[in-house]
Amino acid sequence: MKLYSHPVSPFARKARIIAHELGLKLDVITVQARNDESLRRYNPLKQIPILVLDDGSSLFDSPVICEYLNHTGGGKFFPGMNIFKNTSGRWKALGLQALGDGVADAAVAWRYELIEPEERRNPDRIARCLATITAGLDALERVNFPKDPTIGEISVACALGYIDFRLPDLDWKSSRPKLAGWYAQFSEYKSMKATAPAAP
Numbered sequence: 086m087k088l089y090s091h092p093v094s095p096f097a098r099k100a101r102i103i104a105h106e107l108g109l110k111l112d113v114i115t116v117q118a119r120n121d122e123s124l125r126r127y128n129p130l131k132q133i134p135i136l137v138l139d140d141g142s143s144l145f146d147s148p149v150i151c152e153y154l155n156h157t158g159g160g161k162f163f164p165g166m167n168i169f170k171n172t173s174g175r176w177k178a179l180g181l182q183a184l185g186d187g188v189a190d191a192a193v194a195w196r197y198e199l200i201e202p203e204e205r206r207n208p209d210r211i212a213r214c215l216a217t218i219t220a221g222l223d224a225l226e227r228v229n230f231p232k233d234p235t236i237g238e239i240s241v242a243c244a245l246g247y248i249d250f251r252l253p254d255l256d257w258k259s260s261r262p263k264l265a266g267w268y269a270q271f272s273e274y275k276s277m278k279a280t281a282p283a284a285p
């Protein structure tokens with residue numbers, strides 16, 4: 086299996102963490118998705134991560150790839166349904182994944198603005214990204230994270246790791262001590278250390 090990826094992408098990191106945790110071998114190919122039109126042959130949206138299977142078929146986006154890897158490796162990162170409780174772990178995990186990915190989307194969009202020449206930057210767009218990140222992190226501060234990690238916690242941790250790497254001036258920790266404490270502990274997993282963002 087080939088994973089089109091980038092060492093800083095929070096979305097590709099989710100897939101790399103699951104593969105690491107489940108001992109799945111991925112052939113990781115580093116690409117600059119913003120400038121690589123050729124990726125459209127695998128993903129018309131031209132976004133990474135993309136997982137190309139041995140039969141040549143491709144999977145995207147990160148929630149789909151992560152669920153596929155979890156299924157292939159017999160993982161427990163996507164909890165099952167519970168017929169006795171409609172608030173089963175599955176909906177919490179998927180909801181947290183949506184929130185973590187949404188924060189990462191806003192952080193990536195902000196970063197894309199920052200690397201534009203100054204005269205082309207859109208201050209309104211940056212303000213909207215900041216508002217989304219702030220509200221998302223405030224909501225995460227109120228979450229009680231389960232002990233066994235799911236795709237939800239992995240997504241949140243990847244979003245936070247991206248913010249620390251790309252937007253280091255955003256001091257999110259001092260006003261959110263519970264989230265910061267949880268993240269510090271989560272960052273101790275070997276798979277988190279092995280996939281930490283790094284300049285390619």
Ligand SMILES: N[C@@H](CCC(=O)N[C@@H](CS)C(=O)NCC(=O)O)C(=O)O
Nearest residue numbers: 094096118119131132133134146147
């Ligand atoms: N919803 C997608 C988001 C993926 C995404 O935004 N990837 C960025 C890199 S971090 C990308 O490929 N950007 C290039 C582009 O949008 O052209 C997922 O979860 O996989």
